[in-house]
Amino acid sequence: MIPLLLSEIAAVVGGTLHGEDVTVAGPAYVDSRVPVADGLFVAVVGERVDGHDYADGAHAVLGSRPTTAPTVVVSDPVAALGRLARHVLDRLDATVLAMTGSQGKTGTKDYLAAVLRALAGEAAVVATAANNNNELGVPLTVLRADAGTRYLVVEMGARGVGHVSYLCDIAPPSIAAVLNVGTAHVGEFGGREQIARAKGEIVEALPADGTAVLNADDPLVAAMAPRTRARVLTFGEVGEVRWRGVVLDALGRPSFELGHGDAWHPVTLRQTGPHQVLNAGAAAAMAVGAGFDLAAVAAALGGADAASRWRMEVGERSDGLLVVNDAYNANPDSMRAALEALVAIGRGDGGRPRRTVAVLGQMLELGDEHAAGHRAVGADAARLGVDVVVVVGEAASGIAEGARTGTGEVIVTAGREEATAWVRQNAGAEDVVLVKASRGAALEVVAEAILEETTA
Numbered sequence: 001m002i003p004l005l006l007s008e009i010a011a012v013v014g015g016t017l018h019g020e021d022v023t024v025a026g027p028a029y030v031d032s033r034v035p036v037a038d039g040l041f042v043a044v045v046g047e048r049v050d051g052h053d054y055a056d057g058a059h060a061v062l063g064s065r066p067t068t069a070p071t072v073v074v075s076d077p078v079a080a081l082g083r084l085a086r087h088v089l090d091r092l093d094a095t096v097l098a099m100t101g102s103q104g105k106t107g108t109k110d111y112l113a114a115v116l117r118a119l120a121g122e123a124a125v126v127a128t129a130a131n132n133n134n135e136l137g138v139p140l141t142v143l144r145a146d147a148g149t150r151y152l153v154v155e156m157g158a159r160g161v162g163h164v165s166y167l168c169d170i171a172p173p174s175i176a177a178v179l180n181v182g183t184a185h186v187g188e189f190g191g192r193e194q195i196a197r198a199k200g201e202i203v204e205a206l207p208a209d210g211t212a213v214l215n216a217d218d219p220l221v222a223a224m225a226p227r228t229r230a231r232v233l234t235f236g237e238v239g240e241v242r243w244r245g246v247v248l249d250a251l252g253r254p255s256f257e258l259g260h261g262d263a264w265h266p267v268t269l270r271q272t273g274p275h276q277v278l279n280a281g282a283a284a285a286m287a288v289g290a291g292f293d294l295a296a297v298a299a300a301l302g303g304a305d306a307a308s309r310w311r312m313e314v315g316e317r318s319d320g321l322l323v324v325n326d327a328y329n330a331n332p333d334s335m336r337a338a339l340e341a342l343v344a345i346g347r348g349d350g351g352r353p354r355r356t357v358a359v360l361g362q363m364l365e366l367g368d369e370h371a372a373g374h375r376a377v378g379a380d381a382a383r384l385g386v387d388v389v390v391v392v393g394e395a396a397s398g399i400a401e402g403a404r405t406g407t408g409e410v411i412v413t414a415g416r417e418e419a420t421a422w423v424r425q426n427a428g429a430e431d432v433v434l435v436k437a438s439r440g441a442a443l444e445v446v447a448e449a450i451l452e453e454t455t456a
Contacts, residue, residue: 040062250345335377
């Protein structure tokens with residue numbers, strides 16, 4: 001954050017200052033439990049919690065009513081936060097690289113941030129933390145930038161048409177990628193065509209001298225090229241930035257060659273799952289779009305560590321049991337990708353074969369596709385040959401229905417405790433366990449409990 005007097009912030013957002021005119025030099029934040037020194041606490045009124053009630057001790061506040069701390073009062077703190085972020089960004093010499101898509105946003109963001117930090121320096125890059133990609137998360141990301149920031153990597157999510165456009169008003173990108181159009185939030189959008197309409201807003205926001213990075217393997221994404229005045233750079237198996245020769249090791253980590261033009265460079269990733277190739281390829285295309293050499297990008301990808309929790313996070317118990325914790329979120333497409341990774345590990349390429357156990361919970365925000373989406377995931381598990389499918393909770397029962405079309409064992413449990421108990425009692429050293437569901441299911445507690453060492 002560039003230092004601003006609270007009176008300056010009030011002028012920018014059209015608010016009224018109540019209290020002392022302090023200088024805000026730290027980033028903005030919304031969680032009073034983790035205050036930021038010299039930062040700006042944004043008091044948001046939610047369904048269950050009113051941020052104003054937790055403003056005591058804050059250095060400065062942006063809210064809709066005065067607090068005990070110096071406060072800029074506005075009618076809508078979230079909208080004001082967006083205006084402040086745009087004001088700050090306009091004063092910086094930073095290139096904004098933004099991405100959206102139905103899945104893979106956080107993985108791509110993490111790869112791109114790692115590449116840029118390796119090539120431009122740690123202090124030159126600010127990136128979205130976790131998946132803070134909405135009308136709060138995007139301005140909070142921007143307000144972490146300062147005069148030394150050269151690259152701002154911004155993940156953008158959407159729950160409907162117009163959302164990405166709004167986020168681009170806050171953080172106008174110079175390079176923007178659409179990763180895919182899948183089924184995440186399909187219930188809120190009303191269909192994949194509406195998802196495509198919304199995701200494509202990110203390339204419509206690009207200037208003529210910008211770069212639109214599009215997935216050539218996804219027809220709905222490739223069709224977005226006419227929606228932008230910017231240069232188009234494609235990625236994918238048939239894209240301009242492309243890959244070939246993908247092989248997985250015993251933990252499902254991909255090695256492949258990354259190509260652009262006539263040049264090819266080897267890459268070995270540290271993250272699990274064949275879908276990581278697409279994430280890394282998209283990040284590489286965005287870096288190439290920013291002017292970086294592909295050979296340097298490929299080398300940096302190989303050094304990138306996982307930056308976000310509960311996304312294909314592999315843990316091993318002392319007896320040898322492997323647990324793949326991918327519990328952060330889920331939709332039918334990401335479930336399929338995780339199941340493919342599970343089966344790849346189970347094959348034991350470069351190591352010993354393992355029995356595969358998939359602990360799967362409900363996927364949210366599927367709307368009318370809820371039942372069909374869950375059945376499809378179960379059918380994917382059956383088609384891929386997953387040995388055991390453990391279904392967590394009644395809301396996910398469609399997974400069991402689909403899984404029973406195969407020859408694997410299907411276990412239906414009432415909830416997290418029962419699922420944990422079954423795995424603890426029935427899985428061991430020769431097995432690999434995938435744990436995945438939407439965020440609301442909180443299955444990370446299952447993954448962590450399975451990894452706990454058995455006491456005598």
